Amino acid sequence: MNVSWVLAWRNIWRHRRRTWLTVGAMVFCNVLLVFLVSLQLGSYQMMIDGSLAAYTGHIQVQRRGYHDDQHIYQSVPAVMELASSLRSVPGVGEVAARAEAFALASSAQRSFGILLTGVQPGYEPAVSTFPGKVREGRYLQADDAREIVIGALLAQNLKAGVGDELTFIGSGRDGSFAAAVATVVGILDTGLEEVDRSMAQIPLGWFQQVFAMGDAGHSVVIRVPSLEQVGDTAAGLRAALAGRNELVVLDWERLMPGLRQAITSDMASAWFTYGVLVLLVAFSVLNTQLMSVLERTREFGVMLALGMRPAQLARLVGMETLMLAALGLGLGVAGGGLLAAYLSYAGFVYPGVEEMMARFMLGGRIYPQLSPVSLLAGPLTVFLGALLAALYPALRLFRLQPVAAMRAL
Amino acid sequence: MSDISCRDLCKTFHQGGDTITALDRVCLEIEEGEFVCLSGPSGSGKTTLLNALGGLDTPDSGEIAIGEHRLDGMSRAELADMRLRHIGFVFQSYNLITVLTARENVEFIMQVQGVPARERTRLASGVLAEVGLAGLENRRPAELSGGQQQRVAVARAIATRPALVLADEPTANLDSRSAAQLMDLFVSLNRERGVTFVISTHDARVMRYARRLIGMRDGRIVSDERQQPIAMDI
Ligand SMILES: Nc1ncnc2c1ncn2[C@@H]1O[C@H](COP(=O)(O)OP(=O)(O)OP(=O)(O)O)[C@@H](O)[C@H]1O
Numbered sequence: 001m002n003v004s005w006v007l008a009w010r011n012i013w014r015h016r017r018r019t020w021l022t023v024g025a026m027v028f029c030n031v032l033l034v035f036l037v038s039l040q041l042g043s044y045q046m047m048i049d050g051s052l053a054a055y056t057g058h059i060q061v062q063r064r065g066y067h068d069d070q071h072i073y074q075s076v077p078a079v080m081e082l083a084s085s086l087r088s089v090p091g092v093g094e095v096a097a098r099a100e101a102f103a104l105a106s107s108a109q110r111s112f113g114i115l116l117t118g119v120q121p122g123y124e125p126a127v128s129t130f131p132g133k134v135r136e137g138r139y140l141q142a143d144d145a146r147e148i149v150i151g152a153l154l155a156q157n158l159k160a161g162v163g164d165e166l167t168f169i170g171s172g173r174d175g176s177f178a179a180a181v182a183t184v185v186g187i188l189d190t191g192l193e194e195v196d197r198s199m200a201q202i203p204l205g206w207f208q209q210v211f212a213m214g215d216a217g218h219s220v221v222i223r224v225p226s227l228e229q230v231g232d233t234a235a236g237l238r239a240a241l242a243g244r245n246e247l248v249v250l251d252w253e254r255l256m257p258g259l260r261q262a263i264t265s266d267m268a269s270a271w272f273t274y275g276v277l278v279l280l281v282a283f284s285v286l287n288t289q290l291m292s293v294l295e296r297t298r299e300f301g302v303m304l305a306l307g308m309r310p311a312q313l314a315r316l317v318g319m320e321t322l323m324l325a326a327l328g329l330g331l332g333v334a335g336g337g338l339l340a341a342y343l344s345y346a347g348f349v350y351p352g353v354e355e356m357m358a359r360f361m362l363g364g365r366i367y368p369q370l371s372p373v374s375l376l377a378g379p380l381t382v383f384l385g386a387l388l389a390a391l392y393p394a395l396r397l398f399r400l401q402p403v404a405a406m407r408a409l
Numbered sequence: 410m411s412d413i414s415c416r417d418l419c420k421t422f423h424q425g426g427d428t429i430t431a432l433d434r435v436c437l438e439i440e441e442g443e444f445v446c447l448s449g450p451s452g453s454g455k456t457t458l459l460n461a462l463g464g465l466d467t468p469d470s471g472e473i474a475i476g477e478h479r480l481d482g483m484s485r486a487e488l489a490d491m492r493l494r495h496i497g498f499v500f501q502s503y504n505l506i507t508v509l510t511a512r513e514n515v516e517f518i519m520q521v522q523g524v525p526a527r528e529r530t531r532l533a534s535g536v537l538a539e540v541g542l543a544g545l546e547n548r549r550p551a552e553l554s555g556g557q558q559q560r561v562a563v564a565r566a567i568a569t570r571p572a573l574v575l576a577d578e579p580t581a582n583l584d585s586r587s588a589a590q591l592m593d594l595f596v597s598l599n600r601e602r603g604v605t606f607v608i609s610t611h612d613a614r615v616m617r618y619a620r621r622l623i624g625m626r627d628g629r630i631v632s633d634e635r636q637q638p639i640a641m642d643i
């Protein structure tokens with residue numbers, strides 16, 4: 001039997017209530033950290049998934065330079081054939097080709113600038129949630145029909161409804177004048193104001209005719225089954241397109257840099273909060289261990305007199321702190337893990353952020369994401385913080401002289 | 410090993426402008442196996458002398474040697490090692506670890522000394538039986554009488570087989586019967602194991618056990634007599 005561990009264990013229970021208060025603070029902090037980090041990672045995941053699912057996709061293949069400078073002539077040749085061929089790249093999920101142009105749309109009464117997208121009606125619904133947001137009428141069907149679907153606010157502004165005709169005017173790839181008349185077949189209500197005010201989609205085949213694109217387009221949009229596969233799939237795509245230097249494979253972080261930035265800045269402010277929390281707990285441990293060392297001065301004096309070294313006393317205090325911290329860690333991880341696991345299954349309503357959630361295409365419930373990181377990162381930091389906090393009381397023992405310590409009250 | 414010799418030990422304390430001379434050029438020789446009592450009025454320097462002999466405190470000047478070990482000039486760590494391996498201490502009171510049982514108190518110091526775990530339990534039981542505590546090994550100090558607690562302290566002090574035991578007023582908090590039993594224990598350990606004892610006391614009944622009685626006053630040794638220990642039943 002190792003008496004040191006027995007001694008350390010009994011020492012921490014000399015003051016039951018004080019020990020439980022300290023452990024309780026650690027457990028509370030750990031549960032909170034597990035919950036908050038899970039919630040945070042879960043909402044990032046949902047934010048990314050929601051944002052990318054709406055329109056952008058996980059990966060796009062474009063002409064080199066198009067992403068930074070969206071000129072209609074920066075096009076991808078034979079875009080539909082390229083899309084078909086990319087479907088066979090391993091890991092690639094859904095693929096659809098697109099073309100885009102700015103245009104002026106006019107109804108009988110009014111005109112508005114729009115972002116007109118040529119889409120493949122058969123494939124677009126698999127890479128974007130917009131086709132599913134038809135509020136009135138239907139989505140596009142035939143590849144070359146002279147049909148258009150428009151955003152709800154745009155429809156309102158143009159005073160156009162399903163069945164009405166719209167004229168749009170723009171310039172073709174070769175700089176020529178491009179104009180056509182399309183019948184509105186559907187009104188989309190995505191819930192995103194900017195999109196609903198300016199979006200219009202027509203079939204890609206017809207888009208190519210009107211804008212003198214030939215067989216070209218601007219992007220091939222790719223969705224993979226899960227976010228973790230983006231890296232591998234992008235690498236596979238780059239390998240498949242190795243000979244075609246004019247094309248680039250862009251992943252979502254390049255396509256939507258704002259998303260990563262929003263997450264990074266949100267994380268920075270969250271880390272600050274967590275840091276304060278950990279610091280508070282560390283101070284509570286410091287206080288407890290300092291008191292426990294001070295009130296045992298006499299006993300430590302006797303131990304020193306018997307020939308123990310200050311380092312051995314410090315190790316004893318370290319062992320006691322280790323036990324306290326391990327209790328906090330175990331109970332905190334268990335409690336926080338159960339809470340986060342339950343919420344990751346049942347979901348969780350976060351009042352007051354509906355607007356932000358809508359912006360990132362999220363539903364009303366947040367599902368925290370329980371992972372080794374969200375479960376352990378916080379509690380392990382608290383654990384280390386507690387051990388560090390015990391350094392000061394432990395180091396004080398090195399100043400203790402046996403005779404003076406035994407004379408202490 | 411346990412021959413103690415000190416020469417010209419001086420120790421002063423400074424307290425609020427006053428200088429207190431606790432030891433004033435003390436010279437002393439104690440031979441192995443002696444049973445010595447230090448007596449003297451309060452403040453005469455008994456504790457200060459014991460602390461110096463045990464390497465708990467360093468004198469301002471003078472020489473101390475225990476066997477071939479010179480204590481003056483030793484570092485803190487060397488002194489701690491000296492105490493751990495060669496000297497047993499029994500203090501007036503409050504000197505057990507309250508959360509450990511009698512056996513664990515004894516085992517703990519053995520563990521610090523590096524006695525292997527398997528031997529510790531056996532040795533601890535043996536020493537506790539030797540001091541008359543068989544059957545009480547698993548009690549904590551709060552569950553023992555003052556006399557029994559002091560016996561645990563004695564068991565702890567001799568567990569590591571030191572050649573020298575220093576006891577500072579070990580009977581001060583004991584009733585006369587417990588005090589007599591503790592002194593009997595000291596005497597028998599002195600006789601059977603040859604352990605050298607130096608015991609400080611105010612108590613005339615304790616002094617009767619000593620074969621050598623050293624009197625102190627104002628930091629000086631004022632008397633040093635050999636006597637026939639009366640309280641011994643041999
Ligand atoms: N740490 C200290 N600081 C100041 N003075 C001290 C200290 N230790 C001892 N003294 C003084 O030194 C002198 C000798 O003290 P010491 O404790 O050795 O006496 P003692 O003979 O053991 O007395 P008692 O019988 O009361 O235990 C006393 O005057 C005491 O006040």
Ligand SMILES: [Mg+2]
Nearest residue numbers: 455456457577
């Ligand atoms: Mg004294």
